[in-house]
Amino acid sequence: MIYTVTLNPAVDYVVQVENFEQDTINRSKSDYKEAGGKGINVSRVLDRFGGTSTALGFVGGFTGKFITDYLTEVNIPHNFVSLEEDTRINVKLKSGSEETEVNGKSPLISEQAYNQFIEKLQGLSQGDMVVLAGSLPSSLPQNTYQTLTTMLNKQGISVILDTSGAALKEAIKAGPAFIKPNNHELADLFGEEVNTDEDIIMLAKRLHQENKIDHVLVSMAKEGAIYVGASGVFKLSAPVGKAINSVGAGDSAVAGFIYKWQETKNAEESAKYAVASGSATAFSKTLCTKEEAENLLKEVEITKL
Numbered sequence: 001m002i003y004t005v006t007l008n009p010a011v012d013y014v015v016q017v018e019n020f021e022q023d024t025i026n027r028s029k030s031d032y033k034e035a036g037g038k039g040i041n042v043s044r045v046l047d048r049f050g051g052t053s054t055a056l057g058f059v060g061g062f063t064g065k066f067i068t069d070y071l072t073e074v075n076i077p078h079n080f081v082s083l084e085e086d087t088r089i090n091v092k093l094k095s096g097s098e099e100t101e102v103n104g105k106s107p108l109i110s111e112q113a114y115n116q117f118i119e120k121l122q123g124l125s126q127g128d129m130v131v132l133a134g135s136l137p138s139s140l141p142q143n144t145y146q147t148l149t150t151m152l153n154k155q156g157i158s159v160i161l162d163t164s165g166a167a168l169k170e171a172i173k174a175g176p177a178f179i180k181p182n183n184h185e186l187a188d189l190f191g192e193e194v195n196t197d198e199d200i201i202m203l204a205k206r207l208h209q210e211n212k213i214d215h216v217l218v219s220m221a222k223e224g225a226i227y228v229g230a231s232g233v234f235k236l237s238a239p240v241g242k243a244i245n246s247v248g249a250g251d252s253a254v255a256g257f258i259y260k261w262q263e264t265k266n267a268e269e270s271a272k273y274a275v276a277s278g279s280a281t282a283f284s285k286t287l288c289t290k291e292e293a294e295n296l297l298k299e300v301e302i303t304k305l
């Protein structure tokens, strides 16, 4: 069974304006709200692909209810711990080809709420897979993903991790099975400049060899991705198209990898499916469908390096 964990979910408020201007009133051309946050997006894409997962984490208030109501409506199993404060709202502002994001402040996670969450994780079974994704709420320590990864690994559960900053830096010490930093997050992780494919490969190899991470997929938006794992190093090109809304592209890539990996245990095919899924989401208003992702598969070129 696959579980996704979103410790800091969000209602994504996507606003399109004609031509954003600072210091004045802008009127939106269109706006809509989505149940977001990285783990939730992974669950949503897996569901669209025909896979099943249960969404875990914390939700609170009317925004939290918006998320759980949505997941219930589309039949995605969920089992969140309830918080007193509202789940955050993340603003995604689109103006022409520009995408500006303001991600909200996290609600407080009380010790009691955290313990309830841990109890849920302790109830998972050997052989399950857990996706830990997104930023950490500010009330949790920066080594939270490291602690969770160690705990889950001891339970015989493999961990897929998609986060950034200090949370990522700490978590890689516990050796998750899969990580998907983007090129900027990779540079940030090592405090080094990443300008070329060679730079990316060198750092991804360190993560694979020194941190014992089985699969390292470094995404690079319209430049595609680089995969490093036991089966080798692969460069994958992204299909060319018009980016409409890239929110959730990274999460779709994670979901795409998991979905194909479950089916084939083939890293090359899984990485290809990941890139097609990410691009299909970037080219659509919301998260991709299976058909949209599979239509792009033939456009992903994969080169063994």
Ligand SMILES: Nc1ncnc2c1ncn2[C@@H]1O[C@H](COP(=O)(O)OP(=O)(O)O)[C@@H](O)[C@H]1O
Pocket (backbone or CB within 6 Å): 182, 183, 219, 220, 221, 222, 223, 224, 225, 238, 239, 240, 241, 243, 246, 248, 249, 250, 251, 253, 274, 275, 276, 277, 278, 279, 280, 282
């Ligand atoms: N403008 C784009 N054109 C084509 N594909 C894209 C574009 N933006 C994102 N993607 C696809 O989505 C994947 C993840 O995007 P990326 O922006 O690197 O992740 P994140 O959202 O985590 O920063 C990429 O590997 C690529 O396949």
Ligand SMILES: O=P(O)(O)OC[C@H]1O[C@](O)(COP(=O)(O)O)[C@@H](O)[C@@H]1O
Pocket (backbone or CB within 6 Å): 008, 010, 012, 035, 036, 037, 038, 039, 041, 090, 103, 133, 134, 135, 136, 246, 247, 248, 249, 250, 251, 252
């Ligand atoms: O937890 P973070 O890092 O603030 O990210 C949350 C945001 O990321 C998203 O999950 C989208 O992530 P990606 O574009 O990286 O796939 C949004 O739904 C959400 O608003």
